[in-house]
Amino acid sequence: MSTSPKRPVHAAQTLFPVVDGCLQVGGIPLTRLAQRVGQTPFYAYDRALVTERVRHLRASLPAAIGLHYSIKANPMPALVQHLAGLVDGLDVASGGELTVALDTGKDPSHISFAGPGKSEAELTRAVAAGVHVHAESEREIRLLARIGDQLGMHPQLVLRINPDFELKGSGMRMGGGAKQFGIDAEEAPRMLALAAELGLTVLGFHIFSGSQSLKAEAIVEAQAQTIELALRLADACRDPVRVLNIGGGFGIPYFPGESALDLAPIGERLEQALPRVQSALPQARLNIELGRYLVGEAGVYVARVIDRKVSRGQVFLVTDGGLHHHLAASGNFGQVIRKNYPAAIGNRGGQEDIEVVSVVGPLCTPLDLLAEKMELPRAEPGDLVVVFQSGAYGLSASPGGFLSHPAALEVLV
Template sequence: MNAKPVHAAQTLFPVVDDCLQVGGVPLTRLAQRVGSTPFYAYDRRLLTERVAQVRMHLPHSLELHYSMKANPMPALVQHLSTLVDGIDVASAGELKVALDTGMAPERISFAGPGKSEAELTRAVAAGAVVHAESEREIRALAKIGEQLGIEPLLVLRINPDFELKGSGMRMGGGAKQFGIDAEDAPRLLALASSLGLATLGFHIFSGSQSLKMEAIIEAQAQTLLLAERLAAQARDPVRILNIGGGFGIPYFPGEAALDLAPIGAALDAALPRVHAALPQAQVSIELGRYLVGEAGVYVARVVDRKVSRGQVFLVTDGGLHHHLAASGNFGQVIRKNYPVALGNRMSASGDTETVSVVGPLCTPLDLLAERMDLPAAEVGDLVVVFQSGAYGRSASPQGFLSHPDAPEVLV
């Protein structure tokens, strides 16, 4: 038998009497409080500590915004709203959650392609900053502003002519549905001015989920240079500059946590030049996954233990429909195991067995862990999937096969 491997994510949560604790509450007791499994649980302490860590390493003049698409749970967003300088949303539904926190509307930004006129109208009426991603959106904002008698707060979302190398998702560079191509920005700046719209600045996002410190530093340097070039062609002073995010978290074996110190040092060296060129600009960074991803766990209960031709399967009451990313996105990516443990059997000593953790769905893709070494499990044990605070419940097909939804708790 093998010794049980421990992922760094597991060490973020204390273990008392062999039981994982989330928010200081033993997992077994938390399951009783929730009343059923599966569920998501987010640790308030870890959220607070992650924001503090980011602020410690990044320049003090840099504003920190939370990108709500990573996790829109209202209680979690409410908690983060007291710690960050702004919230970035991507739908009218997220806009409502952000406004309900009491965050000042002008510190809420609305990005994303294909915003409807109804969504744009809500944003303008609320006083949120709209990150326009096309000529159609600019023209619609001018019309809406005239109808409401409100001057829209307009920022141009830019598709840069470079990408964040090594990122999990490349949001910029090449042909993209996101933003306005950098080379077309001067024309649309002039169009906005001709329509009576003041452009407050730029949102430049090149990629996400990067663990390569050097790539992030290079992309941020190019972002700041691009912003200076665009500002030289703008008719209004730049007041808002969102340089995106892209910070990744380690999910799989061999991945190391991102080192923020060199990133902060590079920004600290570059920002004085930017402030000199754009004296009215408030520079911000938006982070989603990096703030919340490691603070959450997904918990499912073993309801059956099966042995098929020598292979052990732990069948749980949760799976792909609640945690699509951990399952491998319907087989569309090369599947790797998220860090998984038995939350009520956390002792690092003792023998293990090789098992596959599966869910209750009628598809072989319903996998939470494939051939992973875990302590010998019994029916009733609690399976924990770490790194589940971002793009978990809200990014999963909960209606698939009509099983119950997974509740969420912030502790």
């Protein structure tokens, strides 16, 4: 056992102050917050951190750039409601997310619906609501024309484009090569002609090449390629381009050795590109769509230690939470090389009695692992384990029904 408190601190941990040994979320001591919630595990999202992240983006990017929140990152209704008052638009990827977006009272023309495999019922509802539908296939274009005729309405159509390039070094490549997302760039002129033949107005383009990048130079390059592609496609479009969604891709650091994304060069290059875009596409609104970057660092996952056991010299803290609530932190069922998310014992801040432990959940699988051989303050049953960087792709991206344990709660503070 080591008594040295000089352990590396992840930047995310500095966002949540420790007062009298207890982590604060939204200015509330974690132990008191757990009492208010009434059970563990739970996710807690700090609205002040979300607000500050939006302010930071506004200050770093040109004022002419619209900022959209991608609800798939975290669809908690209270969080979406908070963000709806801060951003210019909301982007959804299902009928359920569309309900959450419409319930905020946001102008439907500032809501967009993307994603492959939209059902006819979803498309009908989207057209009736007046949201922008980002068509991803010929089927969707033809369906939108038929639905528009049936409803006596003009669908708000945007073409989602699968570009012929990708966001280099991104955690998830959404463009380039064969993809289920969007219409291949080389097929776009034919789809534009089809839309015109069917009497549809095309408002513009959505071009998304990747996500979770921490390299400003890669994002700058992808954005430049996106703008060039959009300008070429505009030449084949009979309608003036009013919407240009250039995706996002902004990442957050999860693991040791990763640094926060530098927004300065991204903002500078967009500022330089805007005059050309505005000259060529004078009616277009240029939007950036972000999810994880807006909410990822503002959330924590909290589980309670149920048991402390030693197996052949290794200490295990067994908690009431795990991969069924936070699949990403556990390593996605072993599909990726697992690394520890930043974590802490939330009610033992500043404690110098440090030990190496593994934090596990209650599931009957060795994959149920929240922290592996991590240096943490000595903890006992009843203490609270906190996993940082948990505001995005957490509860809604996890197999909540696995082994039928109780669901985690969510709170916005």
